[in-house]
Structures are given as C-alpha cells and as structure tokens.
Amino acid sequence: MNAEEMIGREDLIINRDGLGQLVRDWLAKDKPLAAPKRIKDDLVQYALCTDFDEIMLDGFVHPDNSIKTFLFPRHEKLYHYETDELGRITLEDSNFGEFSQLLLGVRPCDAAIVPILNHVFNWDLKDSFYNRRAEGTVIIALGCTTCDANCFCTSVGGAPDGVAGADALLFPTSDPSVFAVKVVSEKGAHLLAKYCAIGTAAPKAAAEVPVRFDMDTVHDWLKENFESPFWEEESLSCVGCGACSYTCPTCHCFDIMDEKNGLGAGWRVRNWDYCQGRQFTLHASGHNPRATQGARQRQRLTHKFWAYRDRFGTVLCTGCGNCIRRCPVGLGVLPFAKKICELAKKS
C-alpha cells in the first residue's frame, strides 16, 4: 500500500506480532523508543524501552508522567563554556546531530500536546531544542477504553479516540491481539506501511469521559474575577510543589542555569520550573509579585484557560488528569474548574 492511501482509511489493522516486529525493527536501528512501562507496582511511566515485552498496551489509565519529557526534557544542556588562562571564553553549542525517536502507546491527551506546545515554542523565537525533537518524533497513540474520575479530555476539546498530535492511532478491538489503526500523517504511514493490513476488527467502545465543566464559563470567569478572594481561600491547602506542573504534559516553564564542569567551565542548561513555588517569581530585590499561594494558583489556572487560549486559540490543558492524580492534597485543575463553574452559576 502506498503511504498516501493509508491516511484516513477506516479499514486498517495491525496485530500484536506486527507491532512487535515494528518495535524490534525500530530498536535494531538503535533509535530511542519510549512507551508506557511498569516501573514499580504502583508506577507506570512513559519510559525508554528496549524490548516489546516491556511495553504496556493495556491495564493502565494514564501513565504517571507525560510524553513531555521526550520533547522538552526536564534537563537540557544548551551549550558548554570554557575559560582559558587568558580569560578567553569559548562556547560550544550542544551537538544536535540526527534525531529520531518513536513514542508508542501514547494516550490521546498526551499526543495532543504537540499542536499546543508548537505555538509557544515557535512564537517570538523558534525554539530549536524543542522543534528538533518534535520534528524527529513519530507518535503512535493508543485510544482509551477506560478512564478514571480525573480524566476530562472531553471538557477541553479532546476525545479518548482523538488523533490530535498523533501520527497514527491504535485502538483496541474485541480481539486482544488486534488493533484498529487510523493513520494520520505521512510520518505515521511510512512507519506503519510494512506492518499494517487491510482487515476488519470491531473496535471496542471508547471510554465514556463525561464533560465535567464548561471551558467557556471557566475562561470568562477567570477573566472577570482576577481579584476574587476565591484564590486565597481555595489555595490554602496547596503546598506549592511542582508535582502538578511536572506531571502535566502541557506545562512548559523552564529556568536557565549555569552548571559547573570543573574550574572556569560549565554548561548553560535549562531545567523545568514550576509556577507554584514561591521562588518562581521572586525578584532579586526580595519583592515577589506572586507572594501568596492564591496568586500562584490563579496564575496556573489563568495561564491554562484564559491567557493561552486568548493568545493561541487553544487551552493549555488536554484533560489528562495527572495534576489531580499526583497532587499531594487532591487539588489540580479539575476541582478548581468545577468550583469556578459553580461560582459562575451563582453570580
């Protein structure tokens, strides 16, 4: 089958053996492949895999991290600097080289971050680090047949069988060894061409993810209630950590640091940063424009549901639910959004 013909077809399938072959062929090229993997009894993460058997294609709702880490890693060396005896400085860019990786078994709410993050990483500056990775990545998504109480993709324009950001989508069928395949991009077609077949298999029902709040209501309320006492009240229990931001697929703030590598030398690096920490906006003078947790939670919510949407036309949230699952105190964006909708109804 030629690649173009595959895109958009409704009658493609791949079986487990085909998928296993695809994985082995990919790994044989010595290229990285990440997929959901059981790390510990109570931990499933997207992680590098070296064997098809490590890859989880069922038995979890959403991994405890996100694919963000493969597009925008928690730590990235930007360049190296070195000072010689005369004080002359030499800079050396991080060597990019060829980059190609496969992300397999990606939940639709994770794949969906690509078109979202493309905006901010190509806005005023083209971020070569992100773009290089995004361009060199093939995403084979895996649709959801189950969800939990924290999933809310359908409230932010996504779907458990959504294809946004994916190069192809696999969907479980009534036969556990067969997946229905939807090819979305040429990249996906080229990768899958050899392993897919034309055939019919009844896809399982997609997870029924209820719409849990109204996105427009949240957007409008945020815009009109910047000074609301709601923020201080509702943020008292928030401990101000990075668990929500760092397990979130769409949070993309970073900090630039210099890190020593011996005397007079080191790397300029960028690391993830989180807006819920006190230090995030702390000025050198000691002044902090976001002095309280309330101000910081307001920042997280307004950035996601108002500011980003007004600037780029899309909310900065795919409804994956990780911020709720991993919050030490049971917060995250969903409880806030629900409460906001209640308040909006009252006023």
Add this chain to the structure above:
Amino acid sequence: MKNREEVVEKLRASAREMLSNKTVDVVIGWGCVTPEQTVATPVFVKSPDDVELLDWNEKCYGNLAAYMTRKEVRALGRVALMVKGCDEKALVVLRRESQIDPSNPPRVIGIACDEDGLGCAKCGTCDVHVPRFADIVISGVTPVPENVPVPAEKRYERLSEFMKQPRENRLAFWMKEFDRCIRCYACRQVCPLCYCERCIAERNKPQAIDSSATPRGNWSWGITRAFHLAGRCIGCGECTRVCPAEIDLSLLNLSLANAAERSFEGFRPGMDPDREGAVGAYSRGDSEEFIR
C-alpha cells in the same frame, strides 16, 4: 474504621465549639472524600457553620502540622489543628525547634487510629496510634486504648532486610530510584519539618546543589534532603506517599532514624517533648572536640 460516624460527629462538635466561642480563628482538618479521591484534601474551617466540611476517613493521610509554618496559614490567626498520633510527633519537633510561637500555640485535636491505622506501611510499625499530647483526643472506642510499644527490630525490619543485600546492589537500587527524581520538591513541601524559608536546593549564590535532574543533581538533592532530616524526621511517610516518581524515601529516612536511635541513646524524634533534639542542641558535655 470503628464508629467512624461518632468520631466525625465529635470532631465537628469540638471544632464548632472552638469556633463559636472564638478560642480559635480557624480549624485545620481533613476534608470529606468521594470514592474516587485518593487523598482527603485539607480544609480550613473559619465558621462554625462550615464544620460539616471536616471529616475522618481512611484517606486522611496529610500531616497537617506542615501548615503550621506556612505564611498564609500564620496570617489566619489562632489555629486548631487535627492530628493523628504520627503527625503529632512533628509538632513536638517543631516546638523544640522554636517554630511554634509559645504565646500562640495551636489547639490540637487528636484523632486516635484503629489497630490498622490508615493501612499504610508505616501504620504496621506505629506505636503512637493514640495522640499523646493533644488538647482533645477523639477515639472510636472507649476507653481510649493505650499505645503499644513496638520493638526496634520490627520498626527497622524493612531496613534490615534491605541491608542484607551487598553494597553494590544497594547502590544500584538508589541510582535507579534517584534517576526518576524530577525535582518537583513535593517531598519537601509536604514535610512538616522542611520549613526553611529558602531551601539549600534553591540557593544559587553560590549554588550548593545542582537544580538539574541529572544523576549528580539528584544524588545531591536526595542525600541532602535526607541528611537535613536526620534525627528530625518523625516518619510520617508523607514525602514517600506524594512522590510522583514513587521513590522510596522512607527507606532512606528509616536508615537515618536508625542511626539517630543507635548513636543518641535511643533518641527518636518527636517521642519525648522534654528531650533535646539530636541535632541543633549543644552541650559542653558533647564528645566531639570541635564543638568546644
């Protein structure tokens, strides 16, 4: 949980009383949970009309003593705090470390656990099911049960098992664990005894610990966090519960607790309010030369 409704009723009643007669401005307790929720969100109740928000259930994991040092919470005025027996130990340490204003101490509402506690690993070796110093102790059974001592061998069983492995394996284990650290600092933020205004992990003039989530940075952070809590950690296990990477911080904490108990004549942080801390206290009788 035995007689849970009764416990809840009692704790709401005492909260109502304290708020109505204005002994306190806010009661900090655990909230109600839906079956899907994995943890009870702490609630800050300021009006006697809102005490229904308070609850006691098997998801009351949070160690609310952590809120005592937060600026936003201090600004609320006089506090009543709900604690379990394990949480209460943190208050003992905080008091010793002068983190609690003696002129405005919290009113403490202690909730006694059943034998199984909350069913966490720590509950299996807990010897403080019943809060010991609280102003009020609410229990599902009368009379309030006595705390039962747990022998050290049992408290450190998990550690001794781990220590049976050869050194290389233990090193490999921690390499793998720390490798997953994303430096979210949830472990620090929930810890009642990590209250530094500016954590050493965030100091950058000069930088003491790489903020990068690299092996070097993560080791520095993981070890420093544990060391800063040596002889202070009361073993509430919150750091471990909240870690999004499921790093077994408790095992590390246990090792330091064991060192403190062995080296400081059976010292266990938060157990004895009259005893000086293992760190932070100075005496001319100390055996170390450098301190004199």
